Amino acid sequence: MKKGRFGGFGGQFVSEALMGALGELEEAFQGFGNDPAFLSSLESYLAEFAGRPTPLTFCRNLSQDLGCRVYLKREDLLHGGAHKLNNTLGQALLAKFMGKKRLIAETGAGQHGVATAIAGAVLGLPVEVYMGEVDIERQRPNVFRMELMGAKVIPVSSGTRTLKDAVNEALRDWAASVGETHYLLGSVVGPHPFPLMVRTFQSVIGKETRAQILEREGRLPDAILACVGGGSNAIGIFHPFLQDSVRLIGVEAGGEGIESGHHGASLCAGSPGILHGALSYLLQDPDGQVLSTHSVAAGLDYPAVGPEHSMLKDTGRVEYTSVTDREALEAFALLSRKEGIIPALESAHAIARLAKMAGEFGRDDIVVVNLSGRGDKDLAEVARLRGGI
Amino acid sequence: MTRIGEVFQTLDRPAFIAYLVAGDPDRAGFLAAAQAVIEGGADILEIGMPFSDPVADGPTIQRAHTRALAGGMTVDGFFDSIRDVRRFSEIPILLMVYCNTVHRRGVERFYREAVAAGADGMLIVDMPPEEGERAVRAARVTRLDQIFLAAPSTSDQRLEQVLQSTSGFLYLASLLGVTGARERLSDEAGTLIRRVRPRTRLPLAVGFGISRPEHATALRDAGADGIIVGSALVRLVEEHARDPGHMAREIHGFVTGMRGALEG
Ligand SMILES: Cc1ncc(COP(=O)(O)O)c(C=O)c1O
Numbered sequence: 098m099k100k101g102r103f104g105g106f107g108g109q110f111v112s113e114a115l116m117g118a119l120g121e122l123e124e125a126f127q128g129f130g131n132d133p134a135f136l137s138s139l140e141s142y143l144a145e146f147a148g149r150p151t152p153l154t155f156c157r158n159l160s161q162d163l164g165c166r167v168y169l170k171r172e173d174l175l176h177g178g179a180h181k182l183n184n185t186l187g188q189a190l191l192a193k194f195m196g197k198k199r200l201i202a203e204t205g206a207g208q209h210g211v212a213t214a215i216a217g218a219v220l221g222l223p224v225e226v227y228m229g230e231v232d233i234e235r236q237r238p239n240v241f242r243m244e245l246m247g248a249k250v251i252p253v254s255s256g257t258r259t260l261k262d263a264v265n266e267a268l269r270d271w272a273a274s275v276g277e278t279h280y281l282l283g284s285v286v287g288p289h290p291f292p293l294m295v296r297t298f299q300s301v302i303g304k305e306t307r308a309q310i311l312e313r314e315g316r317l318p319d320a321i322l323a324c325v326g327g328g329s330n331a332i333g334i335f336h337p338f339l340q341d342s343v344r345l346i347g348v349e350a351g352g353e354g355i356e357s358g359h360h361g362a363s364l365c366a367g368s369p370g371i372l373h374g375a376l377s378y379l380l381q382d383p384d385g386q387v388l389s390t391h392s393v394a395a396g397l398d399y400p401a402v403g404p405e406h407s408m409l410k411d412t413g414r415v416e417y418t419s420v421t422d423r424e425a426l427e428a429f430a431l432l433s434r435k436e437g438i439i440p441a442l443e444s445a446h447a448i449a450r451l452a453k454m455a456g457e458f459g460r461d462d463i464v465v466v467n468l469s470g471r472g473d474k475d476l477a478e479v480a481r482l483r484g485g486i
Numbered sequence: 487m488t489r490i491g492e493v494f495q496t497l498d499r500p501a502f503i504a505y506l507v508a509g510d511p512d513r514a515g516f517l518a519a520a521q522a523v524i525e526g527g528a529d530i531l532e533i534g535m536p537f538s539d540p541v542a543d544g545p546t547i548q549r550a551h552t553r554a555l556a557g558g559m560t561v562d563g564f565f566d567s568i569r570d571v572r573r574f575s576e577i578p579i580l581l582m583v584y585c586n587t588v589h590r591r592g593v594e595r596f597y598r599e600a601v602a603a604g605a606d607g608m609l610i611v612d613m614p615p616e617e618g619e620r621a622v623r624a625a626r627v628t629r630l631d632q633i634f635l636a637a638p639s640t641s642d643q644r645l646e647q648v649l650q651s652t653s654g655f656l657y658l659a660s661l662l663g664v665t666g667a668r669e670r671l672s673d674e675a676g677t678l679i680r681r682v683r684p685r686t687r688l689p690l691a692v693g694f695g696i697s698r699p700e701h702a703t704a705l706r707d708a709g710a711d712g713i714i715v716g717s718a719l720v721r722l723v724e725e726h727a728r729d730p731g732h733m734a735r736e737i738h739g740f741v742t743g744m745r746g747a748l749e750g
Contacts, residue, residue, distance in 0.1 A: 108617050114662050256552075275662060370590060387538040
């Protein structure tokens with residue numbers, strides 16, 4: 098198999114200017130990734146600063162309603178309010194070990210931008226975050242958070258003015274600034290080594306889940322569900338279970354329904370294509386032009402997906418499905434009411450899928466949902482959609 | 487020898503390679519611009535296929551891609567544009583495309599269609615040689631030149647690989663970053679020419695940021711075998727999109743000036 102490939106997917110489809118930087122990053126990741134000083138430093142940031150391990154919560158009420166044993170992996174309780182910090186602390190620390198002087202990042206919902214701003218602030222690295230103008234408008238509080246923590250938010254006015262274009266702009270910046278700058282990519286997408294590196298930093302979710310469920314139940318779960326935007330929280334919880342007989346279910350953004358064409362379901366409705374440096378499932382037209390996407394959850398509003406997910410789809414190891422905006426909004430309300438936990442709209446997609454398929458599980462079946470983030474960032478949007486509080 | 491190779495062999499001055507985006511501002515406007523570029527004295531015409539996400543390009547060329555796509559440019563239309571040029575000119579034509587365009591069409595099919603339309607070479611901007619085996623094979627089969635880039639950050643080890651995969655000429659990126667006209671010529675261009683020169687007999691053409699006659703003269707003196715100008719031309723297309731006659735005169739004048747600066 099070629100370097101940086103997951104089956105036939107992945108690779109390094111970037112301009113020549115970036116090849117040196119990717120090589121340097123790969124080397125640093127392999128080196129420091131096994132360096133005790135790096136690993137113990139990361140571990141202490143994760144424990145003392147970020148709040149790991151996050152709890153695995155048994156949902157008494159939801160379990161009763163759905164007729165199976167439902168657990169939530171509480172990434173919503175991680176500092177910053179989402180799983181994103183696992184990756185940004187890992188990469189920012191790596192950048193520091195590499196002697197980089199500046200971090201850049203893209204963000205859609207603002208969660209990854211916030212997590213990068215947090216990591217930059219605590220590690221003393223200046224941060225610049227590219228964010229589409231459309232997203233800046235719909236995620237104001239996160240813009241303010243980033244700025245409070247000293248990050249500079251750079252509006253992106255090209256293309257669809259959303260996440261995809263923010264990645265384009267960050268890649269353009271990086272091509273011109275590779276010497277001093279680390280591009281802190283926010284999901285398991287992009288050219289090698291990003292998908293591998295981000296998976297490594299996010300796998301802490303699955304490793305903890307495994308230990309926690311074994312302690313609580315004395316056995317592995319029957320199924321694990323996670324939402325899939327770029328795919329980092331999903332790979333993070335799936336990866337340590339790939340060799341086990343555990344059903345793994347990835348839930349994409351069905352938007353207004355797959356038939357409507359307004360969605361973000363690249364695995365369910367896309368075809369292999371190359372965007373942002375990797376070959377993976379992509380929403381594209383017959384000429385290979387990338388299509389614009391839609392999701393009520395800004396973090397799932399992305400036309401591509403991590404290459405490892407593409408492989409896991411083709412091998413059949415992971416089932417990929419989608420739920421609509423409406424179903425996600427219902428699940429958002431359901432979890433809030435039943436368990437007193439307001440989920441991120443992204444994570445609500447996984448809850449919605451569980452609610453829809455609960456009939457497939459028996460009373461003693463154990464199902465874990467990765468609650469990738471909390472819903473505070475979505476309150477204004479949900480209120481608006483409901484026609485005001 | 488290919489038509490592209492012959493250009494470098496026969497000229498006693500550096501070649502002028504002009505980049506335009508197919509369908510920018512529309513099919514007829516592109517053709518007028520191409521005609522002006524050729525009549526102004528360009529030696530090779532490089533035609534870009536617009537892509538929704540041109541990450542290797544700066545704002546000027548991004549806007550050209552957006553204009554062309556908004557005007558309905560397709561891959562079929564792209565090949566039609568090449569045929570349009572071929573109706574009146576034998577100038578060597580190099581295609582500059584993003585990888586997904588080729589991947590989606592099917593690599594072998596894209597190369598066959600490119601040759602049939604009259605192209606002489608291919609440059610896939612976001613495809614380093616590591617990912618280019620299939621394209622290089624398709625280029626050999628169809629006898630197209632496959633052009634790769636070297637940048638100031640390209641290591642000696644990777645340079646070997648780039649040189650082995652390239653035919654026609656080697657594209658030297660004068661700076662790190664994206665395309666776009668710059669006021670000053672990057673100092674790294676001369677350094678890169680000096681570094682690559684002893685390692686290959688391929689012609690070396692320098693691109694990225696070149697916008698003025700004095701840049702052309704400086705690169706000639708630094709030993710470049712060709713210069714590639716994109717954004718400065720595309721900017722003229724953009725400024726005069728509503729008046730094709732005026733646009734053609736401006737472009738003609740610009741190309742003549744750049745050509746003149748390469749002579750002597
Ligand atoms: C809470 C939350 N979950 C999920 C995602 C989607 O990203 P990924 O699929 O990489 O986990 C995001 C992205 O912003 C997010 O904020």
